[in-house]
Amino acid sequence: MAIKTRVLIVGGGPVGLGLALELGRLGTECILAEQSDGVVKQPKLGLVSTRTMEFCRRWGTAQEIRDVYPPDFPATQLFVTSLCGYELSRQEYPTFSELPPLETSPERHQRCTQIYLEPILRRAAEAHPSATIRLNTRMTSFHQDENGVMANCEDVNSGEVITIEADYMVGCDGAASIVRGALGIEMEGKLLSHSINVFFKIPELWSHHDKGKAERYLLIGKDGTWGNFTAIDGRELWRLSIAGDENQADMDEFDADAALARGFGTDDLDYEILSVMPWTRLQMVAKSYRRNRVFLAGDAVHCFSPTGGFGGNTGVSDAFNLSWKLAAVLEGWGGPKLLDSYEHERRPIAFRNTGEAAKNFRRQMSAGENPNLLDDTDEGRRQRAEVGELVRSETQNEWETLGVQLGYRYEASPIDIADGTEATPDEFRTYLPSARPGSRAPHAWLAEGHSTLDEFGDGFTLLRFDQSHSIDGLQSAAKDNNVPLKCVDVKDEKIGALYEARFAIIRPDGHVTWRGDALPDDCENLIGKISGFGV
Numbered sequence: 189m190a191i192k193t194r195v196l197i198v199g200g201g202p203v204g205l206g207l208a209l210e211l212g213r214l215g216t217e218c219i220l221a222e223q224s225d226g227v228v229k230q231p232k233l234g235l236v237s238t239r240t241m242e243f244c245r246r247w248g249t250a251q252e253i254r255d256v257y258p259p260d261f262p263a264t265q266l267f268v269t270s271l272c273g274y275e276l277s278r279q280e281y282p283t284f285s286e287l288p289p290l291e292t293s294p295e296r297h298q299r300c301t302q303i304y305l306e307p308i309l310r311r312a313a314e315a316h317p318s319a320t321i322r323l324n325t326r327m328t329s330f331h332q333d334e335n336g337v338m339a340n341c342e343d344v345n346s347g348e349v350i351t352i353e354a355d356y357m358v359g360c361d362g363a364a365s366i367v368r369g370a371l372g373i374e375m376e377g378k379l380l381s382h383s384i385n386v387f388f389k390i391p392e393l394w395s396h397h398d399k400g401k402a403e404r405y406l407l408i409g410k411d412g413t414w415g416n417f418t419a420i421d422g423r424e425l426w427r428l429s430i431a432g433d434e435n436q437a438d439m440d441e442f443d444a445d446a447a448l449a450r451g452f453g454t455d456d457l458d459y460e461i462l463s464v465m466p467w468t469r470l471q472m473v474a475k476s477y478r479r480n481r482v483f484l485a486g487d488a489v490h491c492f493s494p495t496g497g498f499g500g501n502t503g504v505s506d507a508f509n510l511s512w513k514l515a516a517v518l519e520g521w522g523g524p525k526l527l528d529s530y531e532h533e534r535r536p537i538a539f540r541n542t543g544e545a546a547k548n549f550r551r552q553m554s555a556g557e558n559p560n561l562l563d564d565t566d567e568g569r570r571q572r573a574e575v576g577e578l579v580r581s582e583t584q585n586e587w588e589t590l591g592v593q594l595g596y597r598y599e600a601s602p603i604d605i606a607d608g609t610e611a612t613p614d615e616f617r618t619y620l621p622s623a624r625p626g627s628r629a630p631h632a633w634l635a636e637g638h639s640t641l642d643e644f645g646d647g648f649t650l651l652r653f654d655q656s657h658s659i660d661g662l663q664s665a666a667k668d669n670n671v672p673l674k675c676v677d678v679k680d681e682k683i684g685a686l687y688e689a690r691f692a693i694i695r696p697d698g699h700v701t702w703r704g705d706a707l708p709d710d711c712e713n714l715i716g717k718i719s720g721f722g723v
């Protein structure tokens with residue numbers, strides 16, 4: 189069988205699905221080939237960031253995601269020697285239903301395990317006639333020339349060979365990416381540890397100990413932090429993650445029951461082990477995100493320590509960045525610089541975010557050795573209090589990450605026009621809104637329930653804060669070049685002050701590309717640059 193499409197997406201994890209969804213929403217024909225049957229056996233991603241929720245708002249999936257996790261489950265982080273052992277300290281956080289809305293976003297982060305997230309994204313993508321999802325379809329080899337990409341896929345059930353011809357291909361095929369391998373693109377960075385996940389089921393785990401409900405129980409022994417229990421669905425699914433070290437564990441020797449008993453502090457509990465997965469904790473970024481017509485996104489180009497929940501969210505932002513550029517080039521109004529800007533913009537964000545995730549891992553491991561930690565003595569009590577306070581304060585950066593989620597910006601992008609202003613500090617814990625070109629355009633309510641962000645997505649959006657100025661020149665330049673541009677008049681002065689300009693042009697992915705108090709004399713040049721035809 190031979191099929192033609194505009195974009196072939198290899199891999200239907202959160203990143204491939206996000207790309208299919210946004211391309212589908214934009215009406216760009218694409219096929220996603222996923223080798224599995226779509227059932228997630230080992231959920232990894234649990235935290236859906238505020239930025240990803242903003243994308244989900246655009247995709248119409250935000251409410252479905254909000255409905256997954258129990259709203260009355262606390263986000264508290266507990267530091268214990270075991271569930272039935274000593275509590276060292278706690279960092280209390282409210283439940284989702286208690287959290288006030290954010291001032292800086294119409295959404296807020298959520299917990300939604302990959303088990304539920306992927307089917308939600310898949311259904312939403314399939315609802316777009318231009319997006320086709322093919323499960324049980326493995327991409328086995330490909331080649332490209334100046335006209336397109338030809339990929340050989342196989343139906344993993346029937347063995348049938350399917351040839352897919354596409355204008356572009358995007359490898360969203362995870363950390364072991366065969367697309368990246370075939371392109372000969374190397375990763376740079378380092379190994380942090382060899383870890384193991386035990387995914388298990390135990391209803392109402394909190395009723396078996398006296399520590400109360402928590403999103404995570406960090407497990408600290410005499411030799412330091414060795415693992416954590418993380419709530420997966422807030423009901424009965426849990427994951428024990430064993431931090432590990434640079435030595436690879438012998439999985440034939442690994443005793444998951446013994447590890448669970450150590451974490452519980454008792455071997456008296458009934459549970460069901462659903463899967464055990466060894467994995468490698470890396471801090472790595474690919475040396476390149478593209479070879480000609482083949483792009484890479486997500487874990488295929490960056491591998492994270494999961495500490496902070498940044499990996500999948502960073503990957504979904506890759507997909508969001510790339511989708512409108514591919515669509516624009518295929519529609520003929522986007523120039524080559526759009527595609528060049530993908531790596532230029534996204535690779536530095538991978539370094540930024542993998543770096544912070546690795547620091548979070550070190551913060552988790554800060555307990556060090558405390559030989560008397562488990563003793564019922566004054567020295568034991570002293571060590572428990574000291575270690576508890578140390579790890580609690582060190583790890584706060586891991587739980588409070590709004591700056592990581594919303595504060596990333598594209599510096600010196602070939603398609604944005606710098607305005608000469610100083611960058612705001614890139615704080616990881618808190619987010620400081622900024623409309624400096626390259627930044628995510630700030631949120632403000634234009635009307636009840638209607639955010640500035642809801643205006644972005646289809647072509648460029650001109651926010652006009654001063655209606656006394658004509659925009660005819662800009663509109664004609666956009667029209668002459670077939671560049672989609674709409675104007676939104678904003679009369680609220682507070683929003684104008686937030687954007688610090690009389691005009692701002694926002695890209696389809698919600699980043700400011702230009703702002704100023706007057707339109708330039710040469711609007712052709714401005715439109716040419718932001719649509720990727722500039723010099």
Ligand SMILES: Cc1cc2nc3c(=O)[nH]c(=O)nc-3n(C[C@H](O)[C@H](O)[C@H](O)COP(=O)(O)OP(=O)(O)OC[C@H]3O[C@@H](n4cnc5c(N)ncnc54)[C@H](O)[C@@H]3O)c2cc1C
Nearest residue numbers: 199201203223232233234235327362486487497499500501
């Ligand atoms: C313990 C743990 C916890 C984590 N928690 C979080 C979190 O809370 N938040 C977060 O953002 N991230 C988290 N992550 C990271 C997150 O899981 C990954 O970053 C994310 O899954 C990457 O998505 P992806 O789509 O790039 O790759 P993957 O999820 O690996 O998906 C790749 C897909 O490609 C398919 N595939 C591979 N090869 C082929 C082929 N040849 N043909 C067709 N299909 C193919 C695979 O079957 C797979 O479905 C966590 C990771 C771990 C280990």
